[in-house]
Amino acid sequence: MFSFTLGVVVLLSLLSGCETVATRPAGYRGEISADAAVAAATFGPGDRLWRLIAAGGRLYVDASEDHGASFTRPVPLNADAERVLAQAEDRPVIAVDAQERVYVLYAVGTPDAATSYLSVSNTAGRSFQAPVPVSDPAKAGGHTQDAMVVARSGRIYAFWNDDVDMGSARAEKQGAGLYFATAVAPLAASLSNRKLTDGMCNCCRIAVDVGVDDLPVVFGRFVFPGSIRDHGMLKASPAGLVGPPWRVTEDDWRIEACPMHGPALSIAPDGRYHAVWFTQGRRRQGLFYAHSDDQGKHFSNPMAIGEARKLAQHADVLAAGTGVVLVWKEFDGRQTHILSMRSADGGDTWSAPSAIARTSSDSDYPFLIKDSSGIFLSWNNAEHGHQLITIR
Amino acid sequence: MRKVKPLLAFGLILACCANLAAADQLHPFKTGSLSEIVATREGNPFLLNVWSLDCSACRAEMNMLAKLRKEYPNFNLVLVATDDVARSAEVQAFLLERGLAQVESWIFAEPNPQRLRYEIDSGWYGELPRSYFYDPKHERLGVSGALKAKQIRAWMQATGH
Numbered sequence: 001m002f003s004f005t006l007g008v009v010v011l012l013s014l015l016s017g018c019e020t021v022a023t024r025p026a027g028y029r030g031e032i033s034a035d036a037a038v039a040a041a042t043f044g045p046g047d048r049l050w051r052l053i054a055a056g057g058r059l060y061v062d063a064s065e066d067h068g069a070s071f072t073r074p075v076p077l078n079a080d081a082e083r084v085l086a087q088a089e090d091r092p093v094i095a096v097d098a099q100e101r102v103y104v105l106y107a108v109g110t111p112d113a114a115t116s117y118l119s120v121s122n123t124a125g126r127s128f129q130a131p132v133p134v135s136d137p138a139k140a141g142g143h144t145q146d147a148m149v150v151a152r153s154g155r156i157y158a159f160w161n162d163d164v165d166m167g168s169a170r171a172e173k174q175g176a177g178l179y180f181a182t183a184v185a186p187l188a189a190s191l192s193n194r195k196l197t198d199g200m201c202n203c204c205r206i207a208v209d210v211g212v213d214d215l216p217v218v219f220g221r222f223v224f225p226g227s228i229r230d231h232g233m234l235k236a237s238p239a240g241l242v243g244p245p246w247r248v249t250e251d252d253w254r255i256e257a258c259p260m261h262g263p264a265l266s267i268a269p270d271g272r273y274h275a276v277w278f279t280q281g282r283r284r285q286g287l288f289y290a291h292s293d294d295q296g297k298h299f300s301n302p303m304a305i306g307e308a309r310k311l312a313q314h315a316d317v318l319a320a321g322t323g324v325v326l327v328w329k330e331f332d333g334r335q336t337h338i339l340s341m342r343s344a345d346g347g348d349t350w351s352a353p354s355a356i357a358r359t360s361s362d363s364d365y366p367f368l369i370k371d372s373s374g375i376f377l378s379w380n381n382a383e384h385g386h387q388l389i390t391i392r
Numbered sequence: 393m394r395k396v397k398p399l400l401a402f403g404l405i406l407a408c409c410a411n412l413a414a415a416d417q418l419h420p421f422k423t424g425s426l427s428e429i430v431a432t433r434e435g436n437p438f439l440l441n442v443w444s445l446d447c448s449a450c451r452a453e454m455n456m457l458a459k460l461r462k463e464y465p466n467f468n469l470v471l472v473a474t475d476d477v478a479r480s481a482e483v484q485a486f487l488l489e490r491g492l493a494q495v496e497s498w499i500f501a502e503p504n505p506q507r508l509r510y511e512i513d514s515g516w517y518g519e520l521p522r523s524y525f526y527d528p529k530h531e532r533l534g535v536s537g538a539l540k541a542k543q544i545r546a547w548m549q550a551t552g553h
Contacts, residue, residue, distance in 0.1 A: 362503055
């Protein structure tokens, strides 16, 4: 749906109102499909910015040493044009480990029958190995919402929803399965996968981060009995599930629909879990933030974020040291705004919201990424292309 | 026998074209389209159903709507797909397969879909399916989530469908 140019606008010293705008490298023109859009971005070792670009059914990876002022030539990942799922809740993921191996997880197919593939670059992004399937091949089931993290050990964990064993009608009522696969480089020709749990809402993106014990924690929307679409958490290890999943939010959102509104999770170096989510439940409505100091078992009182009358939605959260940043989207009837709140004390107290970007065009979700210097907004919109905006 | 095959093929092409023509009534939903939909139904109750190919709850609901349409040929139903206009062929094929090709159907056709969602309902976050029950005075009730057939039957009775 999004058709964004690859132009990168870097806004520096935002607080002082000074904007530094870098133009995009001319080399892209005509090399890759005109519908090119940055599907994901992350920082790797040496504060190198990595972008995953979806264009004409193909995926490309490029990198920048200078925060988006210039980029390497995009390297293709899949050999042929495929139907890559690359929008809204359903999108490819890029992750870079400490050795600068670059991993890309993506799904191909229709939302009804898709297969996830993993590709790795052992050459710091100069070339990618042929993608290997991580999920079972496409069947009639719904298969969506790829999520992936690289642990500090270098082990990668991939997660996705699938209703392959129950059919979409049952998954709609009871939730789909959450599947996972894990690997360490070098990758085998194919990966085995397994189901971790049932009861996942199959149209909301899954949030995942690595805890201080180097194990992944998943925060997602579940379908609890009575069609309650509230959130839960689970922890995984290379062997599978660590204990049963547990419920986190008690908003009582009874709905037989696709909220298409997944949560976000960031685990700080001190072990504090920072969570944001959306609900239209009986008990509360809107976007909320909360943190937990006991590995997600108990959370602080949910703090409402944004203005409901401006449809505050699609929030992201990221912790860096004791700093924590929240971003989300609002729409005023004409323009979409990205708002941000900052905390310097690990989420105990927060700044007032400030608007950091806007467009009157179609726009993607806002995402937060970080390097050694701080936290950035990574945002696509049709008007400005991909933007990297400093939040300090 | 040799002559039959091309004829059969021709027949299939004709059938295919006929079906395409029937399903070719997908209107581009733009700024102002909702007012148009409402204006052409002055004094009449109708159900506006907003859906998407990517929404599994919507697909189940579509089967129910198709059944109700057969049962009540006067069921005043308008479908709006939030899929991008580039997916028109897929939407048409889907509606055709479900026997809904004759229902008045629209597809999002503005560069910024958020504007269209806002125009439909400034308090709607985009969850699907989303339905609006319009009464004869065009007071409306918005509902998120898959509808039940009995809900629609009750509304049809209440509004003198």
